Amino acid sequence: MNDVSWPIVLVVLAVLFSFVVVGLRQKLKESVEYGFGGRYTGRVGGGAAIASNWMSAASLMGLAGVFYLKGYQALAYVVGWTGGYVLLLVLLASQIRRFGKFTAPDFVGERYGSPAARLIAAVVSVLISVIYCTAQFKGIGLIVSFMLGVDYTRGVCIGALAVVSYLVLSGILGVPRNQQLLYGVIAVSFIAPLMWLSGKLGYFWLLPQFGYGVAMQELASRFHVEFAAPFTRDTLFDWCALCFTLMVGTAGLPHVLSRFYTVPNIRDARWGVVWGLFFIALIYWSAPAFAVFGKLLELRQGVTLAPEAARNAADLIVLRTAAAAGLPGWLIGVLAAGAMSAAFFTVAGLLMTGAASVSYDIYYSILNPRASESSRMRMAKGATLVLAALVLILALNPWGGIAEITALAFALAGNTIFPLFLLGIWWGRANDDGAIAGMLTGIVCTFAQPVFGWLFPMAAVIFPLTSSALFGAPLVILVMILVSLATPAPPERMRNFLEQEVHGTLD
Amino acid sequence: MDGKKTGYQVNLFRPQKGRMRDQVLIIFVILFGWGAVNFGFQALVALSQGSKLGALLTGRTFFTLPLHFWFTGQFLPLWFIILGVFFNLYIDGITDHHNRKRDRSYE
Numbered sequence A: 001m002n003d004v005s006w007p008i009v010l011v012v013l014a015v016l017f018s019f020v021v022v023g024l025r026q027k028l029k030e031s032v033e034y035g036f037g038g039r040y041t042g043r044v045g046g047g048a049a050i051a052s053n054w055m056s057a058a059s060l061m062g063l064a065g066v067f068y069l070k071g072y073q074a075l076a077y078v079v080g081w082t083g084g085y086v087l088l089l090v091l092l093a094s095q096i097r098r099f100g101k102f103t104a105p106d107f108v109g110e111r112y113g114s115p116a117a118r119l120i121a122a123v124v125s126v127l128i129s130v131i132y133c134t135a136q137f138k139g140i141g142l143i144v145s146f147m148l149g150v151d152y153t154r155g156v157c158i159g160a161l162a163v164v165s166y167l168v169l170s171g172i173l174g175v176p177r178n179q180q181l182l183y184g185v186i187a188v189s190f191i192a193p194l195m196w197l198s199g200k201l202g203y204f205w206l207l208p209q210f211g212y213g214v215a216m217q218e219l220a221s222r223f224h225v226e227f228a229a230p231f232t233r234d235t236l237f238d239w240c241a242l243c244f245t246l247m248v249g250t251a252g253l254p255h256v257l258s259r260f261y262t263v264p265n266i267r268d269a270r271w272g273v274v275w276g277l278f279f280i281a282l283i284y285w286s287a288p289a290f291a292v293f294g295k296l297l298e299l300r301q302g303v304t305l306a307p308e309a310a311r312n313a314a315d316l317i318v319l320r321t322a323a324a325a326g327l328p329g330w331l332i333g334v335l336a337a338g339a340m341s342a343a344f345f346t347v348a349g350l351l352m353t354g355a356a357s358v359s360y361d362i363y364y365s366i367l368n369p370r371a372s373e374s375s376r377m378r379m380a381k382g383a384t385l386v387l388a389a390l391v392l393i394l395a396l397n398p399w400g401g402i403a404e405i406t407a408l409a410f411a412l413a414g415n416t417i418f419p420l421f422l423l424g425i426w427w428g429r430a431n432d433d434g435a436i437a438g439m440l441t442g443i444v445c446t447f448a449q450p451v452f453g454w455l456f457p458m459a460a461v462i463f464p465l466t467s468s469a470l471f472g473a474p475l476v477i478l479v480m481i482l483v484s485l486a487t488p489a490p491p492e493r494m495r496n497f498l499e500q501e502v503h504g505t506l507d
Numbered sequence B: 001m002d003g004k005k006t007g008y009q010v011n012l013f014r015p016q017k018g019r020m021r022d023q024v025l026i027i028f029v030i031l032f033g034w035g036a037v038n039f040g041f042q043a044l045v046a047l048s049q050g051s052k053l054g055a056l057l058t059g060r061t062f063f064t065l066p067l068h069f070w071f072t073g074q075f076l077p078l079w080f081i082i083l084g085v086f087f088n089l090y091i092d093g094i095t096d097h098h099n100r101k102r103d104r105s106y107e
Helices: A005-029 A042-054 A057-099 A104-112 A115-148 A152-173 A179-200 A208-223 A236-250 A254-260 A266-300 A307-314 A317-324 A329-367 A373-396 A402-415 A417-426 A432-446 A448-452 A457-462 A469-486 A492-502 B019-047 B052-059 B067-101
Strands: none
Touching: A005 A115, A005 A152, A005 A179, A005 A329, A042 A179, A042 A254, A042 A266, A042 A329, A057 A104, A057 A115, A057 A236, A057 A254, A057 A266, A057 A307, A057 A317, A057 A329, A057 A402, A057 A417, A057 A492, A057 B019, A057 B067, A104 A115, A104 A254, A104 A329, A104 A417, A104 A432, A115 A152, A115 A254, A115 A317, A115 A329, A115 A373, A115 A402, A115 A417, A115 A432, A152 A329, A152 A373, A179 A208, A179 A266, A179 A317, A179 A329, A208 A266, A208 B067, A236 A402, A236 A469, A236 B019, A254 A329, A254 A417, A266 A317, A266 B067, A307 A317, A317 A329, A329 A373, A402 A417, A402 A432, A402 A469, A417 A432, A417 A469, A432 A448, A432 A469, A448 A457, B019 B052, B019 B067, B052 B067
């Protein structure tokens, strides 16, 4: 570790430590009013909680990275990750709350009345958590390698150890997560350095989200780099397939849906989604600027990376740009701390979601219904460690950039959980056989490219790995409808419940 | 979960009269605005390449950014927020309206 690294490391450690201190103080001050996703804080606070729950290494590092590589094509991520909240808001948010279950497999098990459907949903939830966590581990590993000057493999191992230790420490101390504070830290740590960077490069610093347009013009006129050129690297189909996949994936991610299961007030929950979308958009309006400034700095300094080197460097473009522009070490530390916090807490949430699926939805609900609370707790702790180890193994040899890895999790959620929730809420005739057939079809669609692509080249074209839900989700819905119609209807009590409780009650 | 039987089966395309029908109507309006503006604009940009319209979309700048880039990267997230606000205001309105009418036949 060199002299420049020290301020970065110190700021990162200070920020992570401050979350523990603030959490402990909050725990001492407030003895009641904690819901599933944190204490109740109204519409704006709820929105900040939704945004902080959403922010991850993919948003703070991966988005700028993919924009650095692909330019306009990467806007599919911006649009997909924001547009998905519209689907969630209008189709699912209120109804999920009225249904009254706690996890995605819980909902599936109850709505479709099938242990098998519940088991498959639990396995899918765990898979989504593992894939999503792999992207976060990659982000953490890259930040650690950047801070400490070690190679990526060592960075991932140190980062994994740190995140699991943090998780265990937080668990032992019972530290509640202050999601409003987390969003505040993430937003300030991302936007303040960008303003500084924009000012330092001579662009409009007050609103760098608009100021980087001039940098794009310089890139185009002076260096012939066309970030804004549409559909040059990929086609309209590629763009739409990726965007649609990310949208339905957003509305199907178990840890995103979990925000709505137990909110105290449905009306505030709806408005919270809109506030959350605004807070998320603030970050997404900013992310491309880092990539543009990074590319410009590279070219001004005469650095031209080969495609392979650019791919390897892309996910660190935010931090590399800050360092290349000569930002003070403490400010780079602030930037790293925001990304690290987002990745840390996303991993913590996902590992707990995955572990809950293993201990509650698989072990307790299906394998051993008589299991005591202590044995379920042991199972959850063991599952957390096993999942973390599995994620570490995958993260040592990641198959793509942070955003691309994350997109696979979205594709799986969009092909499985989203259709199940959509039909489960909006079609009383959907039954367990349809749900099982739909989920299995969704899994096949998601992994069609790597598994069947060599045998059936069309499978790779129709179901690209990160963008399979454009055809996958409608196909799953069709399969669910056909299988449901061909098999007995769900119990009448469930149809009545949907009509009277889920759709019949007023906010 | 047991309630009185009405014979109705929940179906997005056959909503019940009253609040559900109002809600489904606004859902379809929002989904149309969501899909048409987003995917429709991308199709327009792709299909108009090489034409005067294409030159207008990609050549003009807005807030220093190329128009099509600004529209996709900055306006569309804002558009989704606007759709969300519109949806919530409408749902709040119909909820209050049906609350006043005491349209609670399920009770």
